[in-house]
Amino acid sequence: MNNDLMTYKRCIFLCCFSTTLSINATEYVKHDIVTLKHKINNAIIQFEETPHELWSYQVSRYENEEGTISSSIEQYLPNRVNQWVLKEINGKKPTTIQVKKFIDKLKGTTEKKANQHSLKIKLRALIHQGSLQLKSTTDTRIVMTFDVQLEKLGEDAVGKLKGQLTYHQEQAFIEKIYIWNQAEFSPMLTANITDLAITFSFLKLNGSVLPQANEMKMKGSFAYFTEINEISVDRFSDYQYHATSK
Numbered sequence: 001m002n003n004d005l006m007t008y009k010r011c012i013f014l015c016c017f018s019t020t021l022s023i024n025a026t027e028y029v030k031h032d033i034v035t036l037k038h039k040i041n042n043a044i045i046q047f048e049e050t051p052h053e054l055w056s057y058q059v060s061r062y063e064n065e066e067g068t069i070s071s072s073i074e075q076y077l078p079n080r081v082n083q084w085v086l087k088e089i090n091g092k093k094p095t096t097i098q099v100k101k102f103i104d105k106l107k108g109t110t111e112k113k114a115n116q117h118s119l120k121i122k123l124r125a126l127i128h129q130g131s132l133q134l135k136s137t138t139d140t141r142i143v144m145t146f147d148v149q150l151e152k153l154g155e156d157a158v159g160k161l162k163g164q165l166t167y168h169q170e171q172a173f174i175e176k177i178y179i180w181n182q183a184e185f186s187p188m189l190t191a192n193i194t195d196l197a198i199t200f201s202f203l204k205l206n207g208s209v210l211p212q213a214n215e216m217k218m219k220g221s222f223a224y225f226t227e228i229n230e231i232s233v234d235r236f237s238d239y240q241y242h243a244t245s246k
Helices: 002-049 096-107 111-117
Strands: 055-065 068-076 084-089 133-137 141-147 161-168 173-181 191-205 208-222 226-241
Touching (some): 002 141, 002 173, 002 208, 055 208, 084 096, 191 226
Antiparallel strands (some): 055 226, 068 084, 141 161, 161 173, 173 191, 191 208, 208 226
16 A cells, blocks of 8 residues: 555656646746747838938849740839839840830839839748747747738638748848748639739848748639749849938
8 A cells, every 4th residue: 555655656757747847848838939939020010120222222023924924124223213214124125115105104103013123021020920930949940930921812711821931030030931831712703813922022231131032833714714824033232322312
């Protein structure tokens, strides 16, 4: 009986000890997630507070829509009246007519067009911070997943998009964001997207967080008969900071 009693007490002790470890581990994980979310929020603030309009840069654009390929090289110069310059189109120097069309499009800038040419990506709207979960961590990088809700993709996309970000620990900024769909969705009537992958990558330069590349791959169908197979890539380079901008 005494041996049985001692064994029983040991079992209770081990159970209590294990429970304590489990509770402490859970509390540590919760604390760690809170700390990581705080880092991500600070990184978003840092990107939001970067004066992107004071940076000149060059952007190389590439599009492949159902096999039809087009490309351009454009330059943004903040201290000029005509801030955008078309330097190349489809591998050649642009003609006078092409330059005029490019300028006319910018003069009639819509909100959609402005967003296309802007460096401002709305990270706060893109990253649902309440859903952030730790995926992996190293001495240099933290990888976290999150839920994505983009109004422009419609209600049918809700719950079907997932995101992943990579946080650079040493430089304390979001280095990459990857978004993909987990199921087919319809962003609009008669349109169906089967595959969607969007990648945003960033760099840190003199304390400012700036886009490095945006890439989108999309497949699906439109009006049941038209195939959607699109790849678009924007690569940003030649950044230079200007103290004042018109």
